[in-house]
Each structure stands twice: as structure tokens, then as C-alpha cells.
Amino acid sequence: MNEPLAERLRPKHLKDYLSQTHLVGEQGSLSQQLRNGVIPSMIFWGPPGTGKTTLANIIANESGRPFYTLSAISSGVKDVRDVIEKAKQSGGLFTTKNPILFIDEIHRFSKSQQDSLLQAVEKGWVTLIGATTENPSFEVIPALISRCQVYVLNSFSKEDLEALLNRAIQEDDILSTKNIKLKETEALIRLSGGDGRKLLNIFELIVSSFEEDQDIVITNDDVFKKVQNNTVRYDKTGEQHYDIISAFIKSIRGSDPNAAVYWLARMIEGGEDVKFIARRLLILASEDIGNANPTALVIANNSFQAVSTIGYPESRIILSQCAIYLATSPKSNASYQAIGKAQQLVRQTGDLSVPLSIRNAPTKLMKELGYGEDYKYAHSYENNFAPQEFLPDEIKNTRLYEPGNNAREQSQREFLKQRWKDKYGY
Template identity: 45%
Template sequence: MAKPASHPPLAERLRPKNLGEVIGQQHLLGEGLPLRIAFESGEPHSCILWGPPGVGKTTIARLMASSFDAHFITISAVLGGVKDIREAVEQATIWQGQGGRRTIVFVDEVHRFNKSQQDAFLPHVESGLFTFIGATTENPSFEVNSALLSRAVVYVLQPLTEDDLKQIIARVLSERALPAIETIAVEAVDRLVAYADGDARRLLNTLESLSVAARAEKITGVTDAWLLKVLGERLRRYDKGGEKFYDTISALHKSVRGSDPNAALYWFMRMLDGGAEPRYMARRLIRMASEDIGLADPRALRLALDAAEVYERLGSPEGELALAQCVVYLAVAPKSNAVYQAFNEAKAFIKKDGTRPVPLHLRNAPTKLMKELDYGKNYRYAHDEDGGFAAGENYFPEGMVDPGFYRPVNRGLEIKIADKLNELKAKNHQKN
């Protein structure tokens, strides 16, 4: 029996074969910009491609291999492990010994590999056996080992714009990539673009589903009404008057900041209904607890962390209740951005200020020589002072005036914190 001909999905058939066909990511691939320069240099380098799903990470990696005439090995960190890494090393070693042709090892979802698995790449990246390219949807600063990260350039890919996605639809139609569909009404295009939400793969998979339905119903033109009839619930979730994903998360954040639990819960449920990843929602809630509540109610941060852990244990839908509980708590909690502002002010101050030496009395003195050099001399151990406070002591570099970064607000626990700081300030004045 003859083997049936393979029919790759639309996303694979339309995958760009050269840089000129790539839609989007022009902040990296435009003339004179970082990735374009890397391609034109002829010298591959290890890198991390960080961005949301469906924005071209795999495509760029494949084009690098093609551009540099390199063997291309793909490893899925979701399905693979150390065995796959060993096999990649063996293949790269063989190819290197058969004429020195380069090898690129592409690791999809590299953040799914643990530390030891990521470490397995290091010696081979350093020796030049292969060029490492990792793709991740998560912040590599947190999910990729620092040793591996230091050996790779991080390129940040952005969600595709509405114009980018419309170009993809136009290309599908012009190339007759889906023969069953000849036209798509303007309103239907807008709805498809909104549903795709910056993800080219989601758009192409949706178009392929439409093609199957169009062939079955013997229609060639996609209207908005037919689109809604075919995809119904899937599109309804993203048909919210044209709002984008980040507009909705902004509405949630501002409702929490504005202490409106009902509005916050409304936007939270809108996001879940729209298919938002609950883990992403949990991360945003942790940020809100730190940024907008802070020390006015330190329990908020702990509750947000607990809610995230509950979700990890229970998953959906049970774990979503814990996240909803967190949303309501954050909304009704007293608000303070005093620590957030202090953090930003201190960060800006350090960037423009010189590197001031640490005063001798604050330096550590673990050796005899350091003690002879007066390290730690005249330091006052606060626990031995009256009330556990060394009144009048200075903890800033010599000659530096206290910049007063942290200014507690008159809400929640920060009322008591402000009282405490004022009391200590008065003791300092008395001592001085």
C-alpha cells in the first residue's frame, strides 16, 4: 500500500524561507539592527530568543541555520532530556569531524530544562562544538542559568502587530495557501486579528480550521456572520469591543489599585474567560501586592504567593478560586506605593551618583590586618544600645545626606511605620 503524502500544517507551509519573508520583529531584523547584523556577519553566536508564542522564535532559529549553512538540531525541553543533549553532542562531533560544518542546537522552551540539564550545554558552547539557540516564553533572567545566560545574547521578540497579522492573512489569500477560501470580509479580518492577539500560529491554525469548514459547506468567501457561526464561543471570548489583552490586565491592575473589588473581580474573570494563562495572572497579582500595597499590608504579598502555590497544586478550575480570593483581598487592602517609589528613586540615585567608599566603622573585619586598618572600629552594636537603637549613628557614606527615599503613606501598617521612624528620628536629633 502506498504511503499517503504528508500534508504539513499551514503554519509550516508558510514558514519564511529567508529574512525577506519574515513578517514582524523589524526592531531586530531591520537594516542595521542587531539580528540583521548577526545574519550578515556570517558568524553564528549563541543566543536566547525570548518572546510570547507564535512570534517567530523557531523561524528565526531555522533561518540562522540556513544562513550559516549549519546542521540544525532541535530539542524540545518539554519532551526531551539529557539523553537528547548527549545525542546532539554526538551528532555535532561527527559533523565537525567530517569537514568542520557548523551545528546549531535549538532548544525550544529552554526554561523547562532544570539546572543540570542546562549546565550540560556549557562545555560544548565554550568549546565551539555547536552554537546554542534557546527559545523561551519566560523571562530568561529567572528561568535560564546565569552561566548559560552569560554566554548568550538575549533577543526580545514582540507580539505581532495588527498590521503584521493582516499581512499574513493577505499572504494566505494571495498565495492561495487555502484553496477553499478566496476572500475574507474586512470585518472578519479584524475579528481574526483580534482573536490571534499577536500570535501568528494561532491565526494560521484558525484559518486552517475555517478552510475545513468552508470546504464542507462549499463556500469560498468568509463573512463576519459566518465566522461567528463557525467559531462561536472561541471568538466571543476575544470579542470584547476591540480591547487587547494588555488593556484588560491594565484594567484589572487599576481596579485593584482603586480599591474596587467588584470591578477587579470582573476584569479578572474576563481574562480567564478570554483564555489568559492563570500562572501569568498569579505573577501579576504578586506584582500588584508588592507595587501597590507594599508595607501598608505585608500580608498581601504572602497571600498572593500562597494563591500562586494553591493554583500550582490544584490547577484549573479549583485553583482559580484562590486567585480570585487574592484579587478581592488586594482590592480591599490599604494601598501604598511608598516602597515602589523608594526603590525607583534609589535606583536612579545610584546610577547618577559616584561609588562612595563604605565608612570604616561599617566595614567587616574578619582578619587581623583589617582590624589593624581600623575596619569596623567604633561600630556600635545596636542590640547593646538602649531600646536596641544606636541613636545618632550614621549608616551612609561620609558626607552623604540622607536622601529620604522611603516616605510611608498614612494608610494601613505604614501609619505605625511612620510613627516608628519619626520616633527614631527624634532620638537621633537628641543625640546629635
């Protein structure tokens, strides 16, 4: 049985590696480290199909180091310890040629599994290379991440993807024997979503749909028709990860609980990480609901904590409850919009001075300089409010928060109008 096209085309040398020039270009940090022969432990963070596993293999190959690999999905603490013991016995202890231990999807390792790596990394028994699609700041324990360099891999550009297609046609042992013409590439590139592996899987699917001796002319219409008819075939490994989470979030934002639980079921059946789903719900509760229903954030946070403790299969019930609650909540992106406007204002105006009246005055000198002078302590006034200026003079009276059109935020608008009168135009 033939290997998949993506595996057949996997480069073995840095000179053949496409994309990520910020890492592997002439002045890239990884290129320089390979030239110097000093390879630190590192974590590759990036979307699927951006070459994380390939890069780890190339580093091992070009540095002449033993290479061990584990998958966080199927490996336990015992597996980690067994591999570390093998690495120690391979003769690399305390030399620049210590073995490389590659862990795919390291974000799925539990704390105890990650803890089992610490000594090996610290003592130099292995050089760890972890791959993750999740932000390692959230998913990798601080003690481990502090011992690793974190490198970000980006989705492939249009030029990278087109180069990959051309390489497949010209260099693959099977495809190079066929008469293939890429008349149009937009559909292939669009469906790939910047994922090189997904692009090659779709491309192989399209090519295999033609008769053996038939000339192969690939158009956008052909790609869309054939991919829609063979979705399961090219997506059975879960490569629609980002498409489906997008559909899930947009269904909740659009207040459709039926679509929300459908996409949730798709993710659960596909083995999606329970914390990945819960984290997206937590973000949505603030970004898309916010103060229209502040309880949504509480529910989402409690759901995240609950599923982190319980895991599958019971977590599916908690996720369903949370998704339905968020879908049926009133929506507002006012907080999201407000912080965006505020950050843009900061970029435009720079480091404006804090008004003297609201500066901290812990010393006598600061008080003599006027720090905190004329500050009105709100609780000393009627209704716990006293009009005063809290923004820098250059941007005073600037309204950044625009309450949403829902009952709760309209009551906030009335509150602000009563307190600030015409100052902010509420």
C-alpha cells in the same frame, strides 16, 4: 488533513521574514552574522507568536547547517545527550558548520537538563538556539547564559500584522483561491495581541466559517461574534497565556478570590508553568499589597519556593492558598508609586551629589574633606531619631512616598508626621 495556516505561511528565507528588523534588517546583528558565516549560540526571548522558531529554522537553512530540535516540555536529559551525540557524528565537530540544536521553551528545562548542554556548547559540538517567553536571567542557568547571546523579539506591530494578513490572502495555496476582502482589521489585530500565530489562527477560523463558494467580507463585528462562539477551537493550545494571567492578577488586585481561583484553574488545566504563576504572585504581593500587609510578600515568596520544590499536582493547593490570601489582603500600591516617582526624579535631575554629612569616610583624607562630618547617629538620640537632611540639596523636602489609605500605612503616616513634623507634609 491541511496544515494550519500559520505553518503553511512559515517563511524559509530571511528575505521573507516579517518584523524584528532590529535583528534581521540590513544592519541587524543576525543578518550580519549570517553574512559572515559565524553563528554563536543564542537565546531568543519574546512573547508567543513573534517568530522565534521560524528564525531558528531560517538560520539553519541559510547557513547550511544540520538542524536538530527538542521541546523542553517532553525531552529529558537522555534526549539531550542523544541529540548531542548525533550532532557530533554529523561531521560538524570544530568547523564553522557545526549543527544547530534548537530547544523550544528552554525555560522549562531543569538545572540538570541545562547542565547537560554546557559541554556541547562550550566545545562547539553544537550551536544552541533556545527560545523562551520568560526572562532568561531568571530561568536559564548563569553558566549557560554566559555562553549565549540573548536577543529580544518584540510583539508584532499593527503594520506587521496587516502585512501578514495580506500575505496569507495572496500567497497561501488555499486562501488565494478564495475571494476574501478585509473590510476591517481592527478586531483581528486586537484579538491577536501582537501574536502572529494567533492572528493567523483566528483569521483561518473566520474564513472557514463562510460557505465554500461564498464571497468572504471580514468585518469587526463578524470577527468578535465568531471568535466568541469558537473560543476553544482557536485557543486550545494555550495562546491566551497573557490574557489569562492578566485576568488572574486583576482579579486578585480587585480583591475577588472567586475569580482568582477560577483563572488559576484555567492556567493549571492548560499546563501553565507553575513557577510562572508563582512569580507573578510574588510581584503582585509587593506591587499591589506592599506595606498594607507586609506578610503578603513573605507568603508569596514561601509559595514560590514551595512550588519550585514540589511541582504539580500538589502545587495547585499552594497556589490557591496564596492567591486567596493575596486577594483578601488590604491593597496598596504606595511602594510601587514611590519608586516610580523616585526614578522619574533621578532622570530629571541626574547624578546629584550626596550630602557631605552622610558620605562614607573610610580614609583620613576623606574625613579632612568633611565626609561624614555633622552626621547624627540615630541610635544616639531619643526614639532612635535625629532630624537631618538625607536628600541632595536640590531636591530636599521632596515627598516620594505617599502612604496608602489602610490601617498599617496610616500608622506609618503618623510615625513620619511625628518624626519629620512639617518637613515632608505628612
